[in-house]
Amino acid sequence: MDTGRKLKVALLGCGSVGSEVARMMTTHAEDLAARIGAPVELVGVAVRRAGRPRPGIPEELLTTDATALVKRGDLDIVIELIGGIEPARTLITTAFEHGASVVTGNKALLAEDGPGLYAAAAQHGADLYYEAAVAGAIPLVRPLRESLAGDRVERVLGIVNGTTNFILDKMDTSGAGYADALDEATALGYAEADPTADVEGFDAAAKAAILAGLAFHTRVGLDDVHREGITEVTAADLASAQRMGCTVKLLAICERSADGASVTARVHPAMIPLSHPLASVRGAYNAVFVKAAAAGQLMFYGAGAGGAPTASAVLGDLVAVARHRLGESNGPGESAYARLRVAPMGDVVTRYHISLDVADKPGVLAHVATVFARHDVSIDTVRQQGKDGEASLVVVTHRAPDSALQAVVAELRELDTVRDVASIMRVEGE
Known part of the structure; x- marks a missing residue:
């Protein structure tokens, strides 16, 4: 292992997560160096607009030219936190071409073109890590990709969007209608000004596609996921659920068929019994159950979003990828050998x-x-x-x-x- 050099890192995006990543890289620098085996140095931060104060980040690190940053040629790791499809896809593939590994939290891009990103990483001998793309601080990708690699996953069931869980929880506990609960979520910062990606299930569907691909070693794209949002859920639905001893949650459900020949992935609101552990997941929290043949049922619970929780997942990936760079090795790539049929919702x-x-x-x-x-x-x-x-x-x-x-x-x-x-x-x- 080469411990005589400093690993160079570039950060793309400096919003709530990116700024927290930069802060943690600075405040935890000594610990990160000890865990990795070499220091990591933040050498550039790509931002959309220059001139905005970014406390804790030296002004000389800021640039509006993300393309030039990833083309430097001396980077070890690029952390992509821009989101969306473009320019994120081009920047990630350019980073691979110029010798860097990539840590990303971009669920939309992974759901749309995960195979293409995996192929580009493999072509250039680089890592692609994305723990932050699915459930914020909750370690879920690595257990599916590594810890359960020797087991047979049968089902993944969970709450993977904190905004919708907050809204439904508020409707359930207070009797509020959807519009009022959404207004409160927005006022508290849980919902974006345009909440469509959350409330219509697009965010959860992208995560379901990623989880299904990992769990079943099969390529599952966003178009393969049946999607329904929560905008049609009413206070009457919650009241009816209560009469049945249930509550309503927006669930991501990925499962293997009984004969093992196909898989399905879906996102939709559903009634679940109050006795089920997911029924007690409150506020903006996430929780995911994984059922495997040998391991049985596992539950992962925690903060599914937010600057600091998501940055924690990003830094975890940074440590793993940095260790690989020092050891001149790579972590796991795409595993899609099973090629199971992705069955329709019907x-x-x-x-x-x-x-x-x-x-x-x-x-x-x-x-x-x-x-x-x-x-x-x-x-x-x-x-x-x-x-x-x-x-x-x-x-x-x-x-x-x-x-x-x-x-x-x-x-x-x-x-x-x-x-x-x-x-x-x-x-x-x-």
């Missing part, structure tokens, strides 16, 4: 909670039950309330293929006795 076997507004007259329940029977979907429970010619009917099914359940819903919408399919939600965790 193949998923799940349960439904369906709330119907129906006419309050004899025979309605029989008509509804006939639709379920026609599609071979078994009913678990039914709850009916009626008043003044109107009624609500809540049906919870047994497990069935999602395609059959969707067909049931489509036919229910056509019944004269069904005035509206008011709510549809899957039931998980049982």
Whole structure:
């Protein structure tokens, strides 16, 4: 191992995470050097705008020319925290071409073009590490990629977006509607000014694609992930869940089929029993369950976002990659040997909670039950309330293929006795 040199690091992006990374590299410099076996030196920080005060970062390190920075030719590691697809992709591949390894937190890019990034890293003998891309401070990528490499992962189930978990938790505990809960999340800094990526499930879907690829050694892209957000979840849905002894969470679910021949990845709100550990995950926290054949069920819990927590994951990757640079070795690359079929959402076997507004007259329940029977979907429970010619009917099914359940819903919408399919939600965790 070469311990006679200083490792040079460039940082792309200096927002809440990037500035925290720079601060920790300075304040923890001696510890990092001891853990790595050589000191690391921050030699450049690419920013979008010059002239803005950045406490703790020497002004001479700042540059608006990220391309020139990654082309220096003497860098050991580039930390990419810009986000988005471009220019991040070009900057990362350019870093590889000029001899640097890369640490990134860019979930969107990894979900869209992970194979391309892996290929570029392998071509140039570099590392690609991205613990911060999935669950902030929670160590999840490395356990899947390394610790469980000798096991067979069957399922990954979890809460991977803190913004949506805060909103749903607030709706559950206070009875607030979606809009009010979102306003509070925004005021507290949990939601962006444009919360679309979070509340429509795009953020969680990108993470699900990464997790599924790691867990099942199969390429899973963002387009392979079934995605539903939380914007249609109502206070009535939370109240109905409470009556069932459940709560509602936005879940990322990646699972291997019973025959092992295919995998699915999905993100959607779901009811889960209060007895399930995920039901007690409050506020903006994340938690993920991994079920493996030999290891059994593992749970990872912690802060899923924020400057300091995410910077912790970035620094962990920095230490690992720096050690590899000194030892002239590389960590694990892409593992996609299994090449399992990525099945559509219709193949998923799940349960439904369906709330119907129906006419309050004899025979309605029989008509509804006939639709379920026609599609071979078994009913678990039914709850009916009626008043003044109107009624609500809540049906919870047994497990069935999602395609059959969707067909049931489509036919229910056509019944004269069904005035509206008011709510549809899957039931998980049982």
